[in-house]
Amino acid sequence: MDIKKEIGLRLRAAREKARFSQTSAAKKIGIHNSTLGKYELGEREADNETLLKLANLYGVKVQWVLTGEEQNKEKIVDKIIEHVGEPGDKQREKFTNLFLEELNNLPEEIQKSLYTLIRYIQKK
Template identity: 35%
Template sequence: MSKDGTELREAIAGRLRMARESAGLSQGQVAKRLGMHRPTISEIEAGRRRVSAEEIATFGKLYGVDANWITEGSGDTTEGTDKIMLAARQLSKLKDKDLDKLLGLLQMLRGTEGSDDSE
């Protein structure tokens, strides 16, 4: 395989992993839903197995992302959006008192950022 082909496969693999994590799914859950074995999902996400156009479309539907984003990195989902979705999912798991503490910390940080701009 050419260097460009390897790089493309690795980029697709990384976006598939990111989309799966953002969807809050484990490799085992994805494998079960798609009728695959978990090691197959692992091989795909490691870039060691080719993914067909049909499989990319199926992954896109399962993860709620555009197939163009999976293959090209463009479309409805961006890395920033994925990070926000992942953060929101993690925040939803916090206890109320811990969430209140975190929100207070964020307010302090935002206040600190404002003072840096004036220097």
């Protein structure tokens, strides 16, 4: 099955489980209900900000919407710490520099989306 259709099915399932109509969910996040319908049918791809809004509205994680799998936060943090080291550690400095370099190599549109996502998370 096409990945957009899989994402659409998960969006619809989450919306229905959260007991929203397409119209009410779309209105709450500021999009037209036909746009949400196209996301759910896999005919259109939602941008990162819209996916985040929908996931928050439905009470699910964006990762689940995208992959169908949940990720344990502790495992992610453990993996990062494992590679980062302690403050002042040369390995941590190296990791930070590589991470920033990779971010810098991303297309500007993705960098802006990541920045928006980070700012949104910081406000919570």
